[in-house]
Amino acid sequence: xxxxxxxxxxxxxxxxxxxxxxxxxxxxxxxxxxxxxxxxxxxxxxxxxxxxxxxxxxxxxxxxxxxxxxxxxxxxxxxxxxxxxxxxxxxxxxxxxxxxxxxxxxxxxxxxxxxxxxxxxxxxxxxxxxxxxxxxxxxxxxxxxxxxxxxxxxxxxxxxxxxxxxxxxxxxxx
Numbered sequence: 048x049x050x051x052x053x054x055x056x057x058x059x060x061x062x063x064x065x066x067x068x069x070x071x072x073x074x075x076x077x078x079x080x081x082x083x084x085x086x087x088x089x090x091x092x093x094x095x096x097x098x099x100x101x102x103x104x105x106x107x108x109x110x111x112x113x114x115x116x117x118x119x120x121x122x123x124x125x126x127x128x129x130x131x132x133x134x135x136x137x138x139x140x141x142x143x144x145x146x147x148x149x150x151x152x153x154x155x156x157x158x159x160x161x162x163x164x165x166x167x168x169x170x171x172x173x174x175x176x177x178x179x180x181x182x183x184x185x186x187x188x189x190x191x192x193x194x195x196x197x198x199x200x201x202x203x204x205x206x207x208x209x210x211x212x213x214x215x216x217x218x219x220x221x
């Protein structure tokens with residue numbers, strides 16, 4: 048049975064998102080741990096204070112956190128811009144296991160690139176992924192990121208990518 052496309056509802060992180068975000072992270076913990084380092088038990092035990100800290104970083108303008116929500120408000124993924132400095136930021140994203148394979152990550156990254164330029168005044172983004180994360184490498188390639196070098200990601204070999212937002216063509220900000 049073919050998957051039906053999922054709507055792209057990319058929403059800036061808010062305090063009231065905490066319960067849905069925690070449910071997303073718990074439900075997908077094992078899935079994420081297969082391709083990225085596990086957040087650890089302390090992340091879940093201290094979630095409320097961590098969520099508040101993220102909101103404080105966002106309010107300070109050093110990070111921009113976004114959630115991909117379905118029509119019922121459940122979290123399908125996260126797309127974040129962290130370490131905002133000198134017109135650049137590092138992009139990170141993750142999509143729920145049940146929502147993969149439908150182009151959601153590509154659409155969300157494209158939308159985030161458009162927002163990075165239009166809403167946050169950024170001119171460049173960086174990203175990184177492990178060599179064994181073929182899906183993430185494909186998302187970055189499809190959204191215009193260019194590999195620029197090798198990187199060690201918590202003991203796993205990876206690739207660092209860059210994107211000049213001034214060269215992003217054909218993307219519109221919704």
